[in-house]
Amino acid sequence: MENLFGDTFDLDGEEAEVAVFADVILPVPIPKMFTYRIPRSLEKAIGIGYRVIVQFGRKKVLTGIIGKVHQKPPQAYEAKPILEILDEQPVVNPLQIKFWSWMAEYYCCHIGEVMNAALPSGLKLNSESKIQLNPEFDQQTSSFPIDEREQVILDALTQKDELAYEDCGKLLGLKSAHRIIKSLVLKEAILVYEQVREKYSPKVENFIRLKEPYASSKAELEKLFNTISKKPKQEEVLLKYLQEIPVFQNSTKNENGLNKKVFSEAGCSTSSLKTLVKNEVLEEFKVIKSRFEQIPSKDLEIELAPFQKEGLEKIKNQFESKQTVLLHGITGSGKTEIYIELIKEVLESGSQVLLLLPEIALTTQIVARLQKVFGSKMGIFHSKYSDNERVEVWQGVLSGRFSFVVGVRSSIFLPFDSLGLVIIDEEHEPSFKQFDPAPRFQARDAAIMLAWLHQAKTLLGTATPSFESYYNAKNQKYGYVPLNKRFGEAQLPEFVMADILADKKKNLLKLDFTRILREKIQEALNQQEQVLIFQNRRGYAPFTSCDECGWIPECEQCDVSLTYHQYSKEMRCHYCGFKDKVPQSCVACGSNKISTIGMGTERIEESLSLLFPEARVGRMDLDTTRSKYAYQKILEDFGAGNLDILVGTQMITKGLDFDKVTVVGIVDADRILHFPDFRSGERAFQQITQVAGRAGRRNRRGSVIIQSRRPDHFVFDQVFKGDYANFYLTEMSERQRFFYPPFVKNIKVTIKHKESQIAQKAANHLANLIKDIQVKKIVLGPEKSLIGKIKNQYLFDLLIKLDKTGNVPALFKLELRRCLEELNFQKDFKSVRIVVDVDPY
Known part of the structure; x- marks a missing residue:
């Protein structure tokens, strides 16, 4: 038997002995592993x-x-044979596979989908179609005629063993050569096969070293200089090498050589360097280098305040009996210093540590602080890294080079084998939730499970706990440690409500800014202090509208209005990426009276530049931070005092620490408060508290100005008092009454199809199947999704509220899978796409 790679297998010989099989996890949405036969040659x-x-x-x-x-x-x-093994050592350990299996079961997806999310793309392989001549094809005896373009391909294949699809197109001067290739396949002239190649490639640098006998004999080296004395450029190259590498004092340095780029940076002649290598005076060789800078750790003594020491001891005591501890520390209480002390102790014991952060933006400041303490033993893992960098971190954890990793939610998939501690900073953050693609996991909850598998401890740190975590702490499932003081001389900020409607009536509202907020900004600028302005919407304006008839430009593929982006001069859909020109006139009535409605970060940035022309204004949102180091650059500029005002979305609300920030403005608090979500009150309390924590971080009290049309809302009062406990009790009574988490488990099922009627019909049928599942539950819907169409797919939602007791959730998920298979088995619904989201909000 022959496989796609041309290898042959003697099946008769193998069947004579007991065959060995392997269950293989494949990156496809199937509910199980596939079994393959291990060839005798690969068994060991x-x-x-x-x-x-x-x-x-x-x-x-x-x-x-x-x-x-x-x-x-x-x-x-019948089991097919494994074709090839790619590694000398395993890249995944058994604990990871156990974790993947749990995740697939808990989040109602397939283990192949988990594997796809877990492995860095640099460790995956891609298939690329190739063609080769069919060895059995004889053009002289073939009954099929070959045309001119087909002959060009065949002639090329006599010169080369293989051609890629794209090579064929280039040869023929065509965009696609598919039709011609298909014709040659039908004529049995060529064979098509898949060539698999690995994406990851190590970083390789070229080095130069002095060859023998010149490296060990001064006499030979002097002869060489006499020979090249009339060639000053070659002499310059050689002198540069000897200046950098003292060959006779240290032969090891010559063995290690000198990076080739040193010569070009010094202005040495490239051709002279090549000549010396060609004449075997110098030798060029390649060295695989790490993509990460080697940073030495420093033995820094961190002086904890008495209340921090007390908090640290309480955490350790709680870990004696609890697997998970909630550290509830107000903003500025110095949670990071406590993390550092705990991390040190765990690393000294020989175990690994994972510090999970919700945003890449947070890593820039916290990583700089942690690297001073832990140096190169600390790895960093986030989505802005290239494929190759992510693979290096993965392999660094495997090899033991990185015993401590700081990362965003995807870092829970790294190949840890001896975790001792998992720290989840800002554990309340919604960005820990993965929405698309599967697995749609909550990184905080998954990390707690990961820690449990390793028998490690978990520390949840936050100033505003999620209700689930606080509920678990109140019910003794988690340990609980409060920190109610700010570190050093820092004071809690002063809160000021700014009534938008009142200012509007008095004609005091200018470019969406109230009088009090303008005055506070001006006061800070006068004293060379800095200002943060928060608006949870990017773009210039949420939408544009016709003043005459009310027409609003909408996305062609989604049921949403297009957002106006002034800098790029375009309308953009934030759901599917659709772009359009800014309308000059109304398509409904022809009027040219088109206005922008609402305000995004772009418009606020422009307004601030008009109101405060002397101020240097910057913006930090998804549009300005797309490049790899954009976060770092903006924050460095702000930290260095090169910006006076920074406008941003939720990226600026957490974890950032700037000495000179004394004023924080929340431009439109109502947008946070009145979002159609049962968590809107909780989210508003968290976001306002977090952004307020950026003000007055040192010895000066900061001010937080909140602009609202409802300044009397009870949430604002609770934020001002810092009364989290009372706010929690008020909200929880509502949740218990209407069956919302943490009293029930939510599962959302979304049905998608390009035809609305089919999507709705499938949703109704699935709802009936789910209602027949014999567990304690409430089924809501189906109803049209909040955004009823995305990417030309119509969406309908079912929300299931499950009793959490016993094995009800596990039993329901098992039955739900059966229902989905039954629905998909029906001819009318084969093309319907179904998305299951466990803990969706």
């Missing part, structure tokens, strides 16, 4: 966690991970 080199190449179906070649090795052949199909 294979095991759990190795990457392998397998054939899936007739044409696909996929990379999978070995999940289990056994001797039980599959009953439903």
Whole structure:
């Protein structure tokens, strides 16, 4: 038997002995692992966690991970052989596979989808179609005529063993050569196959060293200089090398060589360097280098305040009996210093530590502080890193180079084998939730499970706990440690309500800014202090509208209005990325009276520049932070005092610490407060408290000005008092009354289809199937989603509120999978897409 790679397998010889099989996790949405036969030649080199190449179906070649090795052949199909093993050591450990299995079961997805999310794309392989001549094809005897363009391909294949699809197009001067390739395949002139290549490539740098006999003999070196004395450029290259590398004092340095780029940076002749290498005076060689700068750790003594020391001891005491502890510390209480002390102790014991952060923006400041303490033993893992950088962190954890990792939600998938502590900073943050694609996990909850699998401890840190975590602490499931003081001389800020409607009536509202907020900003600028302005919407304006008839430009593919972006001069959909020109006239009535409604961060930035022309204004939102180091650059500029005012979305609300910020303005608090979500009150309390915590971080009291049309709302009163406990009790009574988390478990099922009627019909049918599941539950819907169409797909939602007691959730999920299979089995609903989201909000 021959596989796609041309290898042959002697099946008769192998069947004579007991066959060994492997269950392989594949990156496809199927509910189980697939079983493959391990060839005798690979048996000793294979095991759990190795990457392998397998054939899936007739044409696909996929990379999978070995999940289990056994001797039980599959009953439903004949096991195909594993084609190739890619690793000398496993890249995934058994604990990870156990974690993936739990995640697939808990979040109602497939283990292949979890694997796809877990592995950095640099560790996955991609298939690329290639063509080669069919060895059995003879053009002289073939009954099929070959035209001119087909002949060009065949002639090229006599010169080269293989061609890629795109190469064929270039040869023929066509965008696509698919039709011609298809014709050659039908004429049996060529074979199409998949060539699998690995994406990851290590960082390689070129080095130069002095060859023998010149490296060990001064006499030979002097002769060499006499020879090249009339070639000053070659002499310059050699002198530069000897200046950097003292070959006779330290032969090891010569062995290690000198980076080639040193010569170009010094202005040495490239051609002279090549000549010296060609004449075997110098030798060029390659060295694999880390993409991460080697930073030495410093033995910094961190002086904890008495209340911090007390908090640290309480955490340790709670860890004696509790797996998870909630550290409830007000903004500015110095939680990071407590984290550092705990991390030090765990690393000294030989275990690993994961510090989970909700936003990449947070990593810039906290990483700088942590690197001073932990140096190069600390790895950083987030989505702005390239594929190659992410693979290096993965391999650094595998090899033990990184025993401590700071990362965003995807870092829970790293190959830890001895976690001792997981810290989740800002544990309340909604950005810990992954919405698309599957697995749609909550990183905080998944990290707690990961810690449990490792028998590690978990610390949840926040100034405004999520109600779920606070509920668990109140019910003794988690330990609880409060920190109610700010570090050093820092004082809690002064809160000021600014009534938008009152100022509007008195004609005091200018460019959406109330009088009091304008005055406070001016006061800060006069004293060379800094200002943060928060608005939870990017773009220039949420939408544009016709003043005559009320027409609003909407996305062609989604049921949402287009957001106006002034800098790029376009209308943009924030759901599917659709872009359009800014309308000059109304398409409904023809009027040219088009106005922008509402305000985004772009418009606020422009307004501030007009109100305070002397101020240097910057903006931090998704549009300004798309590049890799954009976060860092903006924050460095602000921290260095190069900006006076920073406007931003929720990125600026948490974890940032700037000495000179004394004024924080929340431009439109109503937008946070009146969002259609049962958590809107909780989110508003958290966001306002968090952004307020950026004000007055040192010895000067800061001011927080909140602009609202409802200044008498009870949430504002609770924020001003800092009365989290009372606010929690008020909100929880409502949640208990109307069956919302944490008293029930929510599961949202979204049904999608390009035709509204089919989507609705499938949703109704699924709702009836779910209602028949015999567990204690409430089924709401189906109803049209809040945004009823996205990317030309119509959406309908079902919300299930599940009793949390016993094994009700697990039983329901098992039955739900059966219902989905039954729905998908029906001919009318085969093209319907269904998304299951556990803990959706």
